[in-house]
Amino acid sequence: MTDSADAPPPPRSANVAPPSVPVVGMVGGGQLARMTSQAAIGLGVGFRVLAGSAAESAAQVSAGTWLGDYRSLADLRDFAAGCDVLTFDHEHVPGPHLAALEQDSVQVRPGAAALRFTQDKLEMRERLTGLGAACPRFAPVRAIAEVEEFAAGSWPVVLKAVSGGYDGKGVWVCDSAADAADVLAHGAVLAGEVGLIAEEYVAFDRELAVLAARSPHRQGAVYPVMQTVQRDGICREVIAPAPGLAPGRAAQAQELALRIAAELGVTGLLAVEMFETPAGLLVNELAMRLHNCGHWTIEGARTSQFEQHLRAVLDLPLGSPALAAPVAVMANVLGGDDEDVYDRYIHVMAADPAVKVHMYGKPVRPGRKIGHVTVTGDANHRDPAELADRARRAASYLRWGKEHGE
Amino acid sequence: MTDSADAPPPPRSANVAPPSVPVVGMVGGGQLARMTSQAAIGLGVGFRVLAGSAAESAAQVSAGTWLGDYRSLADLRDFAAGCDVLTFDHEHVPGPHLAALEQDSVQVRPGAAALRFTQDKLEMRERLTGLGAACPRFAPVRAIAEVEEFAAGSWPVVLKAVSGGYDGKGVWVCDSAADAADVLAHGAVLAGEVGLIAEEYVAFDRELAVLAARSPHRQGAVYPVMQTVQRDGICREVIAPAPGLAPGRAAQAQELALRIAAELGVTGLLAVEMFETPAGLLVNELAMRLHNCGHWTIEGARTSQFEQHLRAVLDLPLGSPALAAPVAVMANVLGGDDEDVYDRYIHVMAADPAVKVHMYGKPVRPGRKIGHVTVTGDANHRDPAELADRARRAASYLRWGKEHGE
Numbered sequence: 035m036t037d038s039a040d041a042p043p044p045p046r047s048a049n050v051a052p053p054s055v056p057v058v059g060m061v062g063g064g065q066l067a068r069m070t071s072q073a074a075i076g077l078g079v080g081f082r083v084l085a086g087s088a089a090e091s092a093a094q095v096s097a098g099t100w101l102g103d104y105r106s107l108a109d110l111r112d113f114a115a116g117c118d119v120l121t122f123d124h125e126h127v128p129g130p131h132l133a134a135l136e137q138d139s140v141q142v143r144p145g146a147a148a149l150r151f152t153q154d155k156l157e158m159r160e161r162l163t164g165l166g167a168a169c170p171r172f173a174p175v176r177a178i179a180e181v182e183e184f185a186a187g188s189w190p191v192v193l194k195a196v197s198g199g200y201d202g203k204g205v206w207v208c209d210s211a212a213d214a215a216d217v218l219a220h221g222a223v224l225a226g227e228v229g230l231i232a233e234e235y236v237a238f239d240r241e242l243a244v245l246a247a248r249s250p251h252r253q254g255a256v257y258p259v260m261q262t263v264q265r266d267g268i269c270r271e272v273i274a275p276a277p278g279l280a281p282g283r284a285a286q287a288q289e290l291a292l293r294i295a296a297e298l299g300v301t302g303l304l305a306v307e308m309f310e311t312p313a314g315l316l317v318n319e320l321a322m323r324l325h326n327c328g329h330w331t332i333e334g335a336r337t338s339q340f341e342q343h344l345r346a347v348l349d350l351p352l353g354s355p356a357l358a359a360p361v362a363v364m365a366n367v368l369g370g371d372d373e374d375v376y377d378r379y380i381h382v383m384a385a386d387p388a389v390k391v392h393m394y395g396k397p398v399r400p401g402r403k404i405g406h407v408t409v410t411g412d413a414n415h416r417d418p419a420e421l422a423d424r425a426r427r428a429a430s431y432l433r434w435g436k437e438h439g440e
Numbered sequence: 441m442t443d444s445a446d447a448p449p450p451p452r453s454a455n456v457a458p459p460s461v462p463v464v465g466m467v468g469g470g471q472l473a474r475m476t477s478q479a480a481i482g483l484g485v486g487f488r489v490l491a492g493s494a495a496e497s498a499a500q501v502s503a504g505t506w507l508g509d510y511r512s513l514a515d516l517r518d519f520a521a522g523c524d525v526l527t528f529d530h531e532h533v534p535g536p537h538l539a540a541l542e543q544d545s546v547q548v549r550p551g552a553a554a555l556r557f558t559q560d561k562l563e564m565r566e567r568l569t570g571l572g573a574a575c576p577r578f579a580p581v582r583a584i585a586e587v588e589e590f591a592a593g594s595w596p597v598v599l600k601a602v603s604g605g606y607d608g609k610g611v612w613v614c615d616s617a618a619d620a621a622d623v624l625a626h627g628a629v630l631a632g633e634v635g636l637i638a639e640e641y642v643a644f645d646r647e648l649a650v651l652a653a654r655s656p657h658r659q660g661a662v663y664p665v666m667q668t669v670q671r672d673g674i675c676r677e678v679i680a681p682a683p684g685l686a687p688g689r690a691a692q693a694q695e696l697a698l699r700i701a702a703e704l705g706v707t708g709l710l711a712v713e714m715f716e717t718p719a720g721l722l723v724n725e726l727a728m729r730l731h732n733c734g735h736w737t738i739e740g741a742r743t744s745q746f747e748q749h750l751r752a753v754l755d756l757p758l759g760s761p762a763l764a765a766p767v768a769v770m771a772n773v774l775g776g777d778d779e780d781v782y783d784r785y786i787h788v789m790a791a792d793p794a795v796k797v798h799m800y801g802k803p804v805r806p807g808r809k810i811g812h813v814t815v816t817g818d819a820n821h822r823d824p825a826e827l828a829d830r831a832r833r834a835a836s837y838l839r840w841g842k843e844h845g846e
Contacts, residue, residue, distance in 0.1 A: 055801075065609045072478045075501045076738075078799025078811065079782075095481045095503050306552070336794045336816075351789035358739075358764065358816070376485075378459045383757035387661075388742045393484025395461075405484065410742075410764070413819070 059117030064088030065394040066123035066324040071096040073340035084113045091394045107131045114140045123349045125152045131302035142348040144322045156196045171234040181214045184232040194230035243292035243327040245344045255352040256288045268327040272364045277364035277418045302346045334362025359410035363421040367405035369398040382431045387424040389428045465523030469496030471800035472529035472730040477502040480556035490519045495802045513537045520546045527753045531558045549707040549753040550728045577640040587620045590638040602635035644715035649733040650697035653752045661758040662694045675732040678770045683824045708752045740768025765816035769827040771835035773811035775804040790835045795834045
């Protein structure tokens with residue numbers, strides 16, 4: 035319904051920041067950058083996004099959009115020249131580029147030395163094990179015999195690309211040696227472009243996540259432990275704090291996240307995804323950035339993850355990670371068959387005037403994350419199951435329309 | 441994983457809104473538009489700002505900035521052509537322009553018929569009186585004899601410009617007939633360009649404000665009654681809900697605001713400023729827009745006033761106006777002598793990790809509103825005086841630096 039073809043593009047140099055405030059440059063124009071832009075507006079700091087196109091989620095809304103390719107060192111250098119701090123909404127910037135930027139004295143946060151643990155799963159596993167953090171059993175594998183030896187007759191086994199992946203995937207759950215052989219037979223693996231590790235398939239009770247922040251001054255802050263629900267590799271629902279989690283285990287999870295952040299030298303946010311098992315906690319994945327598991331903090335915590343990340347990379351004192359509500363539930367909105375999501379706002383908002391809708395401005399494709407909703411509790415409504423039901427219902431309406439509740 | 445690394449969608453000419461969402465155009469590029477842009481990003485609706493320059497508060501941050509003059513009907517028409525709904529961050533668009541836009545079938549919200557009550561104080565007073573809403577005693581005045589007759593020996597008397605004002609002022613508290621004569625002697629008054637009304641000077645106990653929203657479908661929603669503190673004509677502090685307000689009086693104030701919104705045909709927000717006196721409530725001023733008194737709703741209510749205004753002008757179901765915390769206090773940050781506000785963030789944030797800082801990106805000038813801070817309570821901290829002290833301290837640090845606490 036809009037056409038800004040005849041709108042003068044705002045001048046690039048003049049409108050990003052008022053005088054005397056630093057400019058944070060975020061590489062990547064997805065929804066994480068989009069929501070960070072909201073936090074930057076509130077803090078009154080400058081904010082720029084390096085996006086691949088003006089149609090990307092953050093580029094649609096941020097006056098500080100630069101177009102460029104994060105795989106190009108020249109583009110990264112041009113972008114960084116106008117920023118005081120460089121940070122990221124994804125982890126795909128090539129490590130050598132990060133190192134080159136640091137050699138240029140760009141403030142890269144998190145830095146290349148920390149980010150490589152998110153770009154190399156074998157290094158990550160070895161480092162975590164060295165720290166005494168419990169992980170699923172793992173081993174690098176090159177041949178099917180090594181996978182079979184790792185499995186020792188007990189399937190499934192998880193194969194993961196050490197870095198990147200192929201065909202859009204980086205994780206394969208293999209129910210048999212034949213499945214594993216299919217993964218190993220891919221050209222990229224055979225050519226040595228994609229290294230693999232095998233990991234024990236963990237029969238977890240549930241998945242938990244912890245989000246911590248750390249600043250260059252080494253201040254740390256950690257949010258309450260969350261319960262996450264993933265389906266088909268996509269985060270579907272987060273409940274904070276994790277219902278019924280033993281206080282001792284919650285403290286252990288938070289301490290672990292703060293320790294990993296400190297030991298790995300993270301600046302900004304660190305998300306630690308964990309499995310809760312009868313034997314205790316196992317670290318599943320690390321991410322050094324804003325994370326889907328923390329979207330509930332916009333309404334549910336004193337400081338949103340987006341504001342916290344900005345404070346951390348700017349080396350400002352961190353904000354309080356305390357709960358602002360007794361419980362918060364976030365549900366992701368996935369694209370369905372019908373593109374006209376706006377047409378369904380009326381139903382969602384009429385049905386539940388307190389649900390918070392966050393949409394990302396992304397074209398609808400089936401199964402794609404296009405937004406999220408959050409429901410927070412209060413003194414009279416603190417049952418996570420009730421709140422989760424409201425959040426799921428709203429997300430489902432936005433996906434399918436009222437005739438197609440999931 | 442973010443979707444930032446997905447194959448980019450085909451380039452589009454428009455970068456303001458994704459397909460199939462309406463575009464709200466806001467006339468005025470001040471901090472109210474700036475904070476509305478944050479809410480529009482969350483809702484995933486299109487948002488444009490008509491600003492006078494790229495340096496204005498909202499223009500700095502919003503990708504949907506158009507440059508133009510709100511006093512020019514041609515500029516307004518150009519701007520409106522790209523928007524589905526037109527709304528405002530101030531009340532200064534000339535009434536005849538609003539009427540002309542409506543004749544063009546532009547959706548102007550609030551409409552010209554409602555906005556004229558904010559542009560003509562005499563019409564406003566007469567209409568409110570007609571509705572039975574108690575107001576300070578008033579009379580139109582042209583000559584000093586009429587002011588003296590109105591005063592009947594009891595000073596001070598308040599003179600107000602019916603519309604606009606001069607020398608940047610529209611309200612004069614006159615302690616004597618001589619003071620009033622000075623106001624009347626101004627060229628603009630003598631020339632008949634500025635009409636005046638005299639109003640009783642109200643010795644109030646305190647000032648209250650109520651913020652209501654109303655949609656074209658005639659749905660209404662009202663926030664809890666607030667206590668406001670003004671100094672030198674500038675809002676300095678807001679406490680919500682108003683401490684110690686009798687429940688019956690709170691209900692009366694809320695009903696009054698909803699009734700005024702309905703009777704005057706407001707779409708969007710209506711702020712009603714009131715005096716609380718021993719004899720009851722008197723209506724002081726009306727504003728049909730986002731309002732400084734409602735900034736606390738960003739953290740303190742389920743739906744911020746900015747989201748609520750967007751929902752109202754888009755004719756979406758209104759959001760819950762319920763408190764998200766037992767009490768919230770907002771303090772405005774005024775410019776001081778030192779321009780380097782950012783240098784003081786570290787003190788404010790280190791001293792109080794839970795205070796929420798909102799800065800507007802405006803050049804610092806002494807006495808000018810350049811931001812606000814909000815502190816919200818919780819189950820253990822619900823004393824408005826304690827929260828107000830924290831908010832005042834943070835605002836004062838941002839104004840003066842730590843050596844110059846007010």
